[in-house]
Amino acid sequence: MIDEDGLPVRGLPAERVLEEVRALRGGDRPTHGGRLFALVFDPAVPGLDALTASAHAESAHVNGLDPTAFPSLVAMENALVGAAARLLGGGPGTDAPEVVGAVTSGGTESLILAVKTARDAHPEIAEPRIVVPATAHAAFAKAGHYLRVAVDMVPVSAETLRPDPAAVAAAIRPETVLVGASAPGYAHGVIDPVAEIAAVAADAGVRCHVDACFGGWTLPWLRRLGEPVPAFDFALPGVTSISVDLHKYAYAPKGVSILLHRDPELRKPQYFAHADWPGYTMINPVIASTRSGGPIAAAYATLRHLGEDGYLRLAAATRDAVNGLADAVRATPGLRLLAEPESTVICVAATDPELDLFVLVDELDARGWHTQPQLAYAGLPRNVHLSVTASVAPLVAGFGADLADAVAATRAAGPVRLPAELLALARSLTPEGLTPDLVAGLTAGLGVGSGDAADDASPALVPSRMAVVNTLLEAAPAALRERLLVEFVGLMQRPTWSRH
Numbered sequence: 432m433i434d435e436d437g438l439p440v441r442g443l444p445a446e447r448v449l450e451e452v453r454a455l456r457g458g459d460r461p462t463h464g465g466r467l468f469a470l471v472f473d474p475a476v477p478g479l480d481a482l483t484a485s486a487h488a489e490s491a492h493v494n495g496l497d498p499t500a501f502p503s504l505v506a507m508e509n510a511l512v513g514a515a516a517r518l519l520g521g522g523p524g525t526d527a528p529e530v531v532g533a534v535t536s537g538g539t540e541s542l543i544l545a546v547k548t549a550r551d552a553h554p555e556i557a558e559p560r561i562v563v564p565a566t567a568h569a570a571f572a573k574a575g576h577y578l579r580v581a582v583d584m585v586p587v588s589a590e591t592l593r594p595d596p597a598a599v600a601a602a603i604r605p606e607t608v609l610v611g612a613s614a615p616g617y618a619h620g621v622i623d624p625v626a627e628i629a630a631v632a633a634d635a636g637v638r639c640h641v642d643a644c645f646g647g648w649t650l651p652w653l654r655r656l657g658e659p660v661p662a663f664d665f666a667l668p669g670v671t672s673i674s675v676d677l678h679k680y681a682y683a684p685k686g687v688s689i690l691l692h693r694d695p696e697l698r699k700p701q702y703f704a705h706a707d708w709p710g711y712t713m714i715n716p717v718i719a720s721t722r723s724g725g726p727i728a729a730a731y732a733t734l735r736h737l738g739e740d741g742y743l744r745l746a747a748a749t750r751d752a753v754n755g756l757a758d759a760v761r762a763t764p765g766l767r768l769l770a771e772p773e774s775t776v777i778c779v780a781a782t783d784p785e786l787d788l789f790v791l792v793d794e795l796d797a798r799g800w801h802t803q804p805q806l807a808y809a810g811l812p813r814n815v816h817l818s819v820t821a822s823v824a825p826l827v828a829g830f831g832a833d834l835a836d837a838v839a840a841t842r843a844a845g846p847v848r849l850p851a852e853l854l855a856l857a858r859s860l861t862p863e864g865l866t867p868d869l870v871a872g873l874t875a876g877l878g879v880g881s882g883d884a885a886d887d888a889s890p891a892l893v894p895s896r897m898a899v900v901n902t903l904l905e906a907a908p909a910a911l912r913e914r915l916l917v918e919f920v921g922l923m924q925r926p927t928w929s930r931h
Contacts (some may be wrong), residue, residue: 465822493724536645620776629669652746667722755827
Protein backbone atom coordinates (compact mmCIF):
# COMPACT_ATOMS: atom_id res chain seq x y z
CA MET A 432 0.00 0.00 0.00
CA ILE A 433 1.23 3.51 -0.81
CA ASP A 434 0.65 5.67 2.29
CA GLU A 435 1.60 9.03 0.84
CA ASP A 436 0.10 11.20 -1.85
CA GLY A 437 2.02 11.93 -5.04
CA LEU A 438 4.24 14.72 -3.70
CA PRO A 439 6.46 13.85 -0.71
CA VAL A 440 8.03 16.62 1.38
CA ARG A 441 11.47 15.28 0.53
CA GLY A 442 12.23 13.71 -2.81
CA LEU A 443 12.75 9.94 -2.82
CA PRO A 444 15.65 7.98 -4.31
CA ALA A 445 15.04 6.72 -7.84
CA GLU A 446 15.11 3.04 -6.85
CA ARG A 447 12.55 3.62 -4.09
CA VAL A 448 10.20 5.26 -6.57
CA LEU A 449 10.61 2.38 -9.03
CA GLU A 450 9.92 -0.10 -6.22
CA GLU A 451 6.66 1.71 -5.55
CA VAL A 452 5.67 1.57 -9.22
CA ARG A 453 6.49 -2.16 -9.36
CA ALA A 454 4.47 -2.76 -6.20
CA LEU A 455 1.48 -0.94 -7.64
CA ARG A 456 1.82 -2.85 -10.92
CA GLY A 457 1.71 -6.09 -8.97
CA GLY A 458 -2.07 -5.82 -8.75
CA ASP A 459 -2.58 -5.35 -12.48
CA ARG A 460 -3.58 -7.86 -15.11
CA PRO A 461 -0.63 -9.38 -16.97
CA THR A 462 0.19 -7.44 -20.12
CA HIS A 463 2.33 -10.25 -21.54
CA GLY A 464 2.01 -14.00 -21.73
CA GLY A 465 -1.13 -14.46 -23.82
CA ARG A 466 -3.59 -14.88 -20.94
CA LEU A 467 -5.35 -11.49 -21.14
CA PHE A 468 -7.90 -11.47 -23.98
CA ALA A 469 -8.66 -7.72 -23.97
CA LEU A 470 -7.10 -4.29 -23.51
CA VAL A 471 -3.51 -5.19 -24.42
CA PHE A 472 -1.91 -6.73 -27.51
CA ASP A 473 1.15 -8.92 -27.09
CA PRO A 474 3.09 -10.29 -30.09
CA ALA A 475 5.56 -12.23 -27.90
CA VAL A 476 8.48 -10.92 -29.97
CA PRO A 477 11.73 -11.06 -27.98
CA GLY A 478 13.45 -7.71 -27.60
CA LEU A 479 10.54 -5.63 -28.92
CA ASP A 480 9.73 -4.07 -25.54
CA ALA A 481 13.30 -2.96 -25.03
CA LEU A 482 13.46 -1.49 -28.53
CA THR A 483 10.25 0.48 -28.19
CA ALA A 484 11.18 1.70 -24.70
CA SER A 485 14.47 3.03 -26.04
CA ALA A 486 12.80 4.66 -29.05
CA HIS A 487 10.19 6.21 -26.75
CA ALA A 488 12.89 7.60 -24.49
CA GLU A 489 14.72 9.13 -27.46
CA SER A 490 11.66 11.23 -28.38
CA ALA A 491 9.70 11.47 -25.13
CA HIS A 492 10.45 15.18 -24.72
CA VAL A 493 9.95 16.10 -28.36
CA ASN A 494 6.82 18.25 -28.73
CA GLY A 495 4.57 17.76 -31.73
CA LEU A 496 3.04 21.20 -31.22
CA ASP A 497 5.57 22.78 -33.59
CA PRO A 498 6.68 20.56 -36.50
CA THR A 499 9.23 23.14 -37.63
CA ALA A 500 11.12 22.77 -34.36
CA PHE A 501 11.11 18.96 -34.42
CA PRO A 502 11.18 17.70 -38.01
CA SER A 503 12.06 14.20 -36.79
CA LEU A 504 8.50 13.81 -35.56
CA VAL A 505 7.04 14.92 -38.89
CA ALA A 506 9.22 12.40 -40.71
CA MET A 507 8.17 9.53 -38.45
CA GLU A 508 4.49 10.52 -38.55
CA ASN A 509 4.55 10.69 -42.35
CA ALA A 510 6.19 7.27 -42.48
CA LEU A 511 3.46 5.76 -40.28
CA VAL A 512 0.67 7.39 -42.28
CA GLY A 513 2.23 6.25 -45.55
CA ALA A 514 2.55 2.67 -44.34
CA ALA A 515 -1.07 2.60 -43.19
CA ALA A 516 -2.28 4.16 -46.45
CA ARG A 517 -0.47 1.55 -48.56
CA LEU A 518 -1.75 -1.28 -46.41
CA LEU A 519 -5.34 -0.02 -46.70
CA GLY A 520 -5.62 0.41 -50.45
CA GLY A 521 -4.20 3.89 -50.94
CA GLY A 522 -1.06 5.44 -52.37
CA PRO A 523 0.63 5.44 -55.78
CA GLY A 524 -0.86 3.09 -58.34
CA THR A 525 -4.23 2.81 -56.58
CA ASP A 526 -7.62 4.44 -57.01
CA ALA A 527 -6.81 6.58 -53.94
CA PRO A 528 -3.33 7.93 -54.74
CA GLU A 529 -3.56 11.03 -52.53
CA VAL A 530 -4.44 9.48 -49.18
CA VAL A 531 -3.32 11.69 -46.27
CA GLY A 532 -3.69 11.34 -42.55
CA ALA A 533 -2.58 12.13 -39.03
CA VAL A 534 -1.40 10.24 -35.97
CA THR A 535 -3.75 10.43 -32.98
CA SER A 536 -3.64 9.13 -29.42
CA GLY A 537 -6.06 6.27 -30.04
CA GLY A 538 -9.10 5.01 -31.87
CA THR A 539 -11.50 7.20 -29.94
CA GLU A 540 -9.67 10.37 -30.97
CA SER A 541 -9.54 9.12 -34.56
CA LEU A 542 -13.30 8.56 -34.60
CA ILE A 543 -14.05 11.89 -32.95
CA LEU A 544 -11.94 13.63 -35.60
CA ALA A 545 -13.62 11.69 -38.41
CA VAL A 546 -17.00 12.93 -37.15
CA LYS A 547 -15.70 16.48 -36.59
CA THR A 548 -14.27 16.63 -40.11
CA ALA A 549 -17.52 15.47 -41.65
CA ARG A 550 -19.55 17.87 -39.51
CA ASP A 551 -17.35 20.88 -40.22
CA ALA A 552 -17.43 20.18 -43.95
CA HIS A 553 -21.13 21.14 -43.81
CA PRO A 554 -21.47 24.35 -41.78
CA GLU A 555 -24.83 24.92 -43.46
CA ILE A 556 -26.33 21.95 -41.59
CA ALA A 557 -27.54 23.27 -38.24
CA GLU A 558 -28.27 19.88 -36.66
CA PRO A 559 -25.89 17.32 -38.18
CA ARG A 560 -26.39 13.59 -37.80
CA ILE A 561 -24.40 10.40 -38.37
CA VAL A 562 -25.64 6.90 -39.18
CA VAL A 563 -23.90 3.84 -37.69
CA PRO A 564 -24.80 0.20 -37.00
CA ALA A 565 -25.82 -0.64 -33.43
CA THR A 566 -22.57 -2.62 -33.17
CA ALA A 567 -20.42 0.43 -34.01
CA HIS A 568 -17.86 1.32 -31.37
CA ALA A 569 -19.09 3.48 -28.50
CA ALA A 570 -16.57 6.13 -29.58
CA PHE A 571 -19.05 7.15 -32.29
CA ALA A 572 -21.55 7.93 -29.52
CA LYS A 573 -18.82 9.77 -27.62
CA ALA A 574 -18.10 11.83 -30.72
CA GLY A 575 -21.77 12.68 -31.03
CA HIS A 576 -21.89 13.66 -27.36
CA TYR A 577 -18.81 15.87 -27.54
CA LEU A 578 -19.61 17.46 -30.90
CA ARG A 579 -23.39 17.79 -30.54
CA VAL A 580 -24.03 15.49 -33.48
CA ALA A 581 -27.07 13.20 -33.36
CA VAL A 582 -26.34 9.48 -33.75
CA ASP A 583 -28.85 7.34 -35.64
CA MET A 584 -28.25 3.65 -34.91
CA VAL A 585 -29.29 0.95 -37.36
CA PRO A 586 -30.19 -2.41 -35.79
CA VAL A 587 -28.21 -5.51 -36.68
CA SER A 588 -29.48 -9.00 -37.41
CA ALA A 589 -29.42 -11.34 -34.42
CA GLU A 590 -28.20 -14.07 -36.76
CA THR A 591 -25.52 -12.29 -38.81
CA LEU A 592 -24.72 -9.44 -36.37
CA ARG A 593 -24.63 -7.15 -39.41
CA PRO A 594 -26.84 -4.24 -40.47
CA ASP A 595 -29.00 -4.39 -43.58
CA PRO A 596 -27.53 -1.92 -46.12
CA ALA A 597 -31.08 -1.01 -47.15
CA ALA A 598 -31.79 -0.03 -43.54
CA VAL A 599 -28.63 2.09 -43.54
CA ALA A 600 -29.80 3.81 -46.73
CA ALA A 601 -33.23 4.45 -45.20
CA ALA A 602 -31.64 6.02 -42.12
CA ILE A 603 -29.75 8.65 -44.14
CA ARG A 604 -31.41 12.06 -43.95
CA PRO A 605 -30.61 15.45 -45.48
CA GLU A 606 -28.85 16.29 -42.20
CA THR A 607 -26.61 13.19 -42.31
CA VAL A 608 -22.93 14.11 -42.67
CA LEU A 609 -21.32 10.69 -42.14
CA VAL A 610 -22.11 6.98 -42.37
CA GLY A 611 -19.99 4.57 -40.36
CA ALA A 612 -19.08 0.92 -40.76
CA SER A 613 -16.77 -1.42 -38.85
CA ALA A 614 -14.05 -3.76 -40.08
CA PRO A 615 -14.58 -5.58 -37.83
CA GLY A 616 -16.88 -4.52 -35.01
CA TYR A 617 -15.03 -4.84 -31.72
CA ALA A 618 -17.69 -6.72 -29.78
CA HIS A 619 -18.09 -9.75 -32.07
CA GLY A 620 -15.30 -9.48 -34.63
CA VAL A 621 -17.78 -9.39 -37.52
CA ILE A 622 -17.04 -7.30 -40.61
CA ASP A 623 -19.89 -5.07 -41.71
CA PRO A 624 -21.00 -5.12 -45.39
CA VAL A 625 -18.70 -2.18 -46.05
CA ALA A 626 -18.96 -2.29 -49.84
CA GLU A 627 -22.74 -1.96 -49.74
CA ILE A 628 -22.72 0.65 -46.96
CA ALA A 629 -20.10 2.76 -48.75
CA ALA A 630 -22.15 2.55 -51.95
CA VAL A 631 -25.37 3.79 -50.33
CA ALA A 632 -23.42 6.60 -48.64
CA ALA A 633 -21.89 7.62 -51.96
CA ASP A 634 -25.30 7.55 -53.65
CA ALA A 635 -26.54 9.94 -50.97
CA GLY A 636 -23.49 12.20 -51.32
CA VAL A 637 -22.39 11.45 -47.74
CA ARG A 638 -18.96 10.57 -46.42
CA CYS A 639 -18.32 6.99 -45.28
CA HIS A 640 -15.88 6.28 -42.46
CA VAL A 641 -14.60 2.75 -41.88
CA ASP A 642 -13.67 2.08 -38.29
CA ALA A 643 -10.81 -0.37 -38.84
CA CYS A 644 -9.18 0.52 -35.54
CA PHE A 645 -9.39 -3.11 -34.47
CA GLY A 646 -8.85 -4.94 -37.74
CA GLY A 647 -7.12 -2.52 -40.07
CA TRP A 648 -3.65 -3.86 -39.31
CA THR A 649 -4.75 -7.50 -39.35
CA LEU A 650 -7.23 -8.03 -42.19
CA PRO A 651 -4.77 -7.10 -44.99
CA TRP A 652 -2.22 -9.64 -43.74
CA LEU A 653 -4.91 -12.31 -43.36
CA ARG A 654 -5.94 -11.61 -46.95
CA ARG A 655 -2.34 -12.12 -48.07
CA LEU A 656 -2.38 -15.45 -46.23
CA GLY A 657 -5.35 -16.54 -48.34
CA GLU A 658 -8.19 -15.82 -45.92
CA PRO A 659 -11.48 -14.62 -47.52
CA VAL A 660 -11.40 -11.01 -46.33
CA PRO A 661 -14.05 -8.85 -48.03
CA ALA A 662 -13.23 -5.42 -49.43
CA PHE A 663 -13.38 -2.75 -46.72
CA ASP A 664 -10.73 -0.14 -47.50
CA PHE A 665 -9.89 2.56 -50.06
CA ALA A 666 -10.28 0.01 -52.85
CA LEU A 667 -13.97 0.87 -52.43
CA PRO A 668 -14.64 4.26 -54.03
CA GLY A 669 -17.28 5.23 -51.47
CA VAL A 670 -14.88 4.93 -48.51
CA THR A 671 -13.70 8.44 -47.64
CA SER A 672 -11.83 7.86 -44.37
CA ILE A 673 -10.42 4.98 -42.31
CA SER A 674 -9.08 4.71 -38.79
CA VAL A 675 -6.56 2.07 -37.71
CA ASP A 676 -4.90 1.63 -34.33
CA LEU A 677 -1.20 0.83 -34.33
CA HIS A 678 -1.31 -0.01 -30.63
CA LYS A 679 -3.53 -2.97 -31.39
CA TYR A 680 -2.38 -5.44 -34.04
CA ALA A 681 0.56 -3.40 -35.24
CA TYR A 682 1.77 -4.18 -31.68
CA ALA A 683 3.06 -0.68 -30.95
CA PRO A 684 2.87 0.60 -27.35
CA LYS A 685 -0.10 2.71 -26.29
CA GLY A 686 -1.34 5.06 -27.65
CA VAL A 687 -1.02 5.50 -31.41
CA SER A 688 -3.82 5.46 -33.96
CA ILE A 689 -4.00 6.78 -37.51
CA LEU A 690 -6.85 8.59 -39.21
CA LEU A 691 -6.66 8.48 -43.01
CA HIS A 692 -8.59 10.56 -45.54
CA ARG A 693 -9.01 9.68 -49.18
CA ASP A 694 -7.57 13.04 -50.32
CA PRO A 695 -6.24 16.28 -48.79
CA GLU A 696 -9.44 18.22 -49.48
CA LEU A 697 -11.44 15.86 -47.26
CA ARG A 698 -8.93 16.34 -44.44
CA LYS A 699 -8.98 20.15 -44.38
CA PRO A 700 -11.83 20.56 -41.82
CA GLN A 701 -9.85 18.39 -39.40
CA TYR A 702 -7.37 21.21 -38.69
CA PHE A 703 -7.84 23.80 -35.97
CA ALA A 704 -6.07 27.14 -36.36
CA HIS A 705 -6.24 30.22 -34.17
CA ALA A 706 -4.31 33.47 -34.59
CA ASP A 707 -6.60 35.93 -32.78
CA TRP A 708 -4.67 36.16 -29.54
CA PRO A 709 -1.30 37.67 -28.52
CA GLY A 710 0.63 34.37 -28.42
CA TYR A 711 1.85 32.05 -31.14
CA THR A 712 -0.53 31.06 -33.92
CA MET A 713 -1.94 27.69 -32.96
CA ILE A 714 -2.35 25.06 -35.70
CA ASN A 715 -3.33 21.53 -34.74
CA PRO A 716 -4.13 18.55 -36.97
CA VAL A 717 -5.55 16.58 -34.02
CA ILE A 718 -7.28 17.34 -30.71
CA ALA A 719 -4.14 17.64 -28.60
CA SER A 720 -1.79 20.58 -28.97
CA THR A 721 1.27 19.41 -27.08
CA ARG A 722 2.05 15.84 -28.09
CA SER A 723 4.95 13.76 -26.85
CA GLY A 724 7.03 12.23 -29.62
CA GLY A 725 7.54 9.12 -27.50
CA PRO A 726 4.56 7.05 -28.69
CA ILE A 727 5.14 8.00 -32.33
CA ALA A 728 8.81 7.04 -32.14
CA ALA A 729 7.91 3.76 -30.44
CA ALA A 730 5.38 2.96 -33.17
CA TYR A 731 7.91 3.85 -35.87
CA ALA A 732 10.46 1.52 -34.27
CA THR A 733 7.88 -1.28 -34.07
CA LEU A 734 6.95 -1.12 -37.76
CA ARG A 735 10.56 -0.81 -38.89
CA HIS A 736 11.64 -3.75 -36.74
CA LEU A 737 8.84 -6.16 -37.59
CA GLY A 738 8.46 -5.37 -41.30
CA GLU A 739 6.01 -7.01 -43.67
CA ASP A 740 7.49 -10.46 -43.12
CA GLY A 741 7.12 -10.11 -39.36
CA TYR A 742 3.50 -9.03 -39.59
CA LEU A 743 2.72 -11.94 -41.90
CA ARG A 744 4.21 -14.36 -39.36
CA LEU A 745 2.27 -12.75 -36.51
CA ALA A 746 -0.97 -12.82 -38.51
CA ALA A 747 -0.46 -16.51 -39.27
CA ALA A 748 0.17 -17.29 -35.60
CA THR A 749 -2.91 -15.31 -34.60
CA ARG A 750 -5.06 -17.05 -37.22
CA ASP A 751 -3.92 -20.44 -35.94
CA ALA A 752 -4.68 -19.41 -32.36
CA VAL A 753 -8.16 -18.21 -33.33
CA ASN A 754 -8.88 -21.49 -35.09
CA GLY A 755 -7.63 -23.49 -32.12
CA LEU A 756 -9.70 -21.54 -29.61
CA ALA A 757 -12.77 -21.79 -31.83
CA ASP A 758 -12.33 -25.58 -31.96
CA ALA A 759 -12.09 -25.64 -28.16
CA VAL A 760 -15.39 -23.77 -27.86
CA ARG A 761 -17.09 -26.04 -30.39
CA ALA A 762 -15.90 -29.09 -28.46
CA THR A 763 -17.31 -27.86 -25.15
CA PRO A 764 -20.92 -28.90 -24.41
CA GLY A 765 -23.09 -25.94 -23.44
CA LEU A 766 -21.08 -23.40 -25.41
CA ARG A 767 -21.24 -22.07 -28.96
CA LEU A 768 -19.61 -19.46 -31.09
CA LEU A 769 -21.84 -16.39 -31.33
CA ALA A 770 -20.24 -15.73 -34.73
CA GLU A 771 -17.84 -17.71 -36.87
CA PRO A 772 -14.42 -16.03 -36.54
CA GLU A 773 -13.67 -13.56 -39.33
CA SER A 774 -10.69 -11.78 -37.84
CA THR A 775 -9.03 -12.04 -34.43
CA VAL A 776 -12.04 -12.32 -32.12
CA ILE A 777 -13.64 -15.32 -30.46
CA CYS A 778 -17.12 -14.58 -29.11
CA VAL A 779 -18.63 -17.27 -26.88
CA ALA A 780 -22.32 -17.74 -26.07
CA ALA A 781 -24.16 -20.43 -24.12
CA THR A 782 -26.57 -23.03 -25.46
CA ASP A 783 -27.63 -24.02 -21.94
CA PRO A 784 -29.56 -21.31 -20.02
CA GLU A 785 -28.31 -22.80 -16.75
CA LEU A 786 -24.68 -22.25 -17.78
CA ASP A 787 -24.00 -18.75 -16.44
CA LEU A 788 -21.39 -17.07 -18.61
CA PHE A 789 -20.67 -14.47 -15.95
CA VAL A 790 -19.74 -17.27 -13.55
CA LEU A 791 -17.69 -18.86 -16.34
CA VAL A 792 -15.71 -15.63 -16.72
CA ASP A 793 -14.89 -15.75 -13.01
CA GLU A 794 -13.89 -19.41 -13.22
CA LEU A 795 -11.60 -18.72 -16.16
CA ASP A 796 -10.14 -15.78 -14.27
CA ALA A 797 -9.41 -18.06 -11.32
CA ARG A 798 -7.43 -20.26 -13.73
CA GLY A 799 -5.42 -17.33 -15.01
CA TRP A 800 -7.40 -16.53 -18.19
CA HIS A 801 -8.75 -12.98 -18.26
CA THR A 802 -11.68 -12.58 -20.66
CA GLN A 803 -14.23 -9.81 -21.24
CA PRO A 804 -17.92 -10.37 -20.43
CA GLN A 805 -20.44 -8.59 -22.66
CA LEU A 806 -23.99 -7.99 -21.45
CA ALA A 807 -27.14 -8.94 -23.34
CA TYR A 808 -28.26 -6.19 -25.70
CA ALA A 809 -31.27 -5.68 -27.99
CA GLY A 810 -31.96 -9.36 -28.58
CA LEU A 811 -28.28 -10.35 -28.58
CA PRO A 812 -27.37 -12.75 -25.74
CA ARG A 813 -24.73 -12.18 -23.10
CA ASN A 814 -21.40 -13.46 -24.33
CA VAL A 815 -17.69 -13.61 -23.63
CA HIS A 816 -15.25 -11.68 -25.82
CA LEU A 817 -11.69 -12.81 -26.50
CA SER A 818 -9.30 -10.60 -28.47
CA VAL A 819 -6.70 -13.08 -29.68
CA THR A 820 -3.06 -12.13 -30.26
CA ALA A 821 -0.02 -13.97 -31.57
CA SER A 822 1.14 -14.69 -28.02
CA VAL A 823 -1.85 -17.00 -27.50
CA ALA A 824 -0.76 -19.53 -30.14
CA PRO A 825 1.38 -21.75 -27.85
CA LEU A 826 -1.32 -21.75 -25.14
CA VAL A 827 -4.33 -23.04 -27.08
CA ALA A 828 -4.25 -26.61 -25.73
CA GLY A 829 -3.98 -25.38 -22.15
CA PHE A 830 -6.88 -23.01 -22.64
CA GLY A 831 -9.06 -25.81 -24.01
CA ALA A 832 -8.43 -27.98 -20.96
CA ASP A 833 -9.05 -25.11 -18.55
CA LEU A 834 -12.21 -24.12 -20.44
CA ALA A 835 -13.68 -27.60 -19.96
CA ASP A 836 -12.72 -27.51 -16.28
CA ALA A 837 -14.17 -24.00 -15.84
CA VAL A 838 -17.46 -25.05 -17.47
CA ALA A 839 -17.72 -27.98 -15.04
CA ALA A 840 -17.11 -25.65 -12.10
CA THR A 841 -19.67 -23.19 -13.48
CA ARG A 842 -22.30 -25.91 -13.67
CA ALA A 843 -21.52 -26.97 -10.11
CA ALA A 844 -21.84 -23.40 -8.84
CA GLY A 845 -25.10 -22.74 -10.68
CA PRO A 846 -26.27 -19.41 -12.10
CA VAL A 847 -26.34 -16.17 -10.15
CA ARG A 848 -29.81 -15.45 -8.82
CA LEU A 849 -30.26 -11.94 -7.50
CA PRO A 850 -32.80 -11.27 -4.74
CA ALA A 851 -36.13 -10.19 -6.18
CA GLU A 852 -36.04 -6.88 -4.31
CA LEU A 853 -32.59 -6.05 -5.73
CA LEU A 854 -33.76 -6.85 -9.26
CA ALA A 855 -36.85 -4.71 -8.75
CA LEU A 856 -34.68 -1.86 -7.50
CA ALA A 857 -32.35 -2.13 -10.51
CA ARG A 858 -35.27 -2.04 -12.92
CA SER A 859 -37.18 0.76 -11.22
CA LEU A 860 -34.47 3.24 -10.29
CA THR A 861 -33.96 6.25 -12.50
CA PRO A 862 -30.54 7.76 -13.19
CA GLU A 863 -31.70 10.93 -11.47
CA GLY A 864 -32.53 8.96 -8.33
CA LEU A 865 -29.02 7.66 -7.89
CA THR A 866 -27.21 9.51 -5.14
CA PRO A 867 -23.54 8.95 -4.22
CA ASP A 868 -24.65 7.47 -0.90
CA LEU A 869 -26.99 5.03 -2.61
CA VAL A 870 -24.26 3.94 -5.02
CA ALA A 871 -21.75 3.55 -2.18
CA GLY A 872 -24.19 1.39 -0.23
CA LEU A 873 -25.09 -0.69 -3.26
CA THR A 874 -21.47 -1.31 -4.25
CA ALA A 875 -20.52 -2.18 -0.67
CA GLY A 876 -23.38 -4.67 -0.55
CA LEU A 877 -22.00 -6.30 -3.68
CA GLY A 878 -18.52 -6.57 -2.17
CA VAL A 879 -17.10 -3.60 -4.03
CA GLY A 880 -15.38 -1.16 -1.71
CA SER A 881 -13.70 2.20 -1.87
CA GLY A 882 -10.53 1.21 -0.10
CA ASP A 883 -7.14 0.07 -1.35
CA ALA A 884 -6.73 -3.54 -2.40
CA ALA A 885 -3.68 -3.91 -0.16
CA ASP A 886 -5.50 -2.47 2.87
CA ASP A 887 -6.94 -5.33 4.92
CA ALA A 888 -9.23 -2.92 6.76
CA SER A 889 -11.32 -2.21 3.68
CA PRO A 890 -12.50 -4.25 0.69
CA ALA A 891 -10.83 -4.09 -2.70
CA LEU A 892 -12.05 -1.61 -5.26
CA VAL A 893 -12.94 -4.49 -7.58
CA PRO A 894 -13.87 -7.92 -6.18
CA SER A 895 -12.11 -11.02 -7.45
CA ARG A 896 -15.45 -12.39 -8.69
CA MET A 897 -17.70 -10.18 -10.74
CA ALA A 898 -20.61 -12.44 -11.71
CA VAL A 899 -23.06 -10.84 -9.26
CA VAL A 900 -22.05 -7.33 -10.33
CA ASN A 901 -22.37 -8.16 -14.03
CA THR A 902 -25.76 -9.79 -13.44
CA LEU A 903 -27.01 -6.65 -11.71
CA LEU A 904 -25.63 -4.40 -14.45
CA GLU A 905 -27.31 -6.50 -17.12
CA ALA A 906 -30.65 -6.20 -15.29
CA ALA A 907 -30.40 -2.41 -15.16
CA PRO A 908 -31.56 -0.28 -18.11
CA ALA A 909 -28.68 1.19 -20.11
CA ALA A 910 -29.14 4.75 -18.82
CA LEU A 911 -29.13 3.55 -15.20
CA ARG A 912 -26.11 1.33 -15.88
CA GLU A 913 -24.23 4.30 -17.27
CA ARG A 914 -25.02 6.38 -14.21
CA LEU A 915 -24.05 3.56 -11.84
CA LEU A 916 -20.69 3.17 -13.49
CA VAL A 917 -20.06 6.92 -13.57
CA GLU A 918 -20.68 7.08 -9.83
CA PHE A 919 -18.57 3.98 -9.18
CA VAL A 920 -15.62 5.22 -11.20
CA GLY A 921 -15.99 8.51 -9.35
CA LEU A 922 -15.57 6.59 -6.10
CA MET A 923 -12.41 4.98 -7.49
CA GLN A 924 -10.87 8.17 -8.80
CA ARG A 925 -10.23 10.02 -5.57
CA PRO A 926 -6.96 10.99 -3.88
CA THR A 927 -5.81 8.55 -1.20
CA TRP A 928 -6.40 11.06 1.58
CA SER A 929 -10.06 11.51 0.62
CA ARG A 930 -10.88 7.84 1.25
CA HIS A 931 -10.15 7.91 4.95
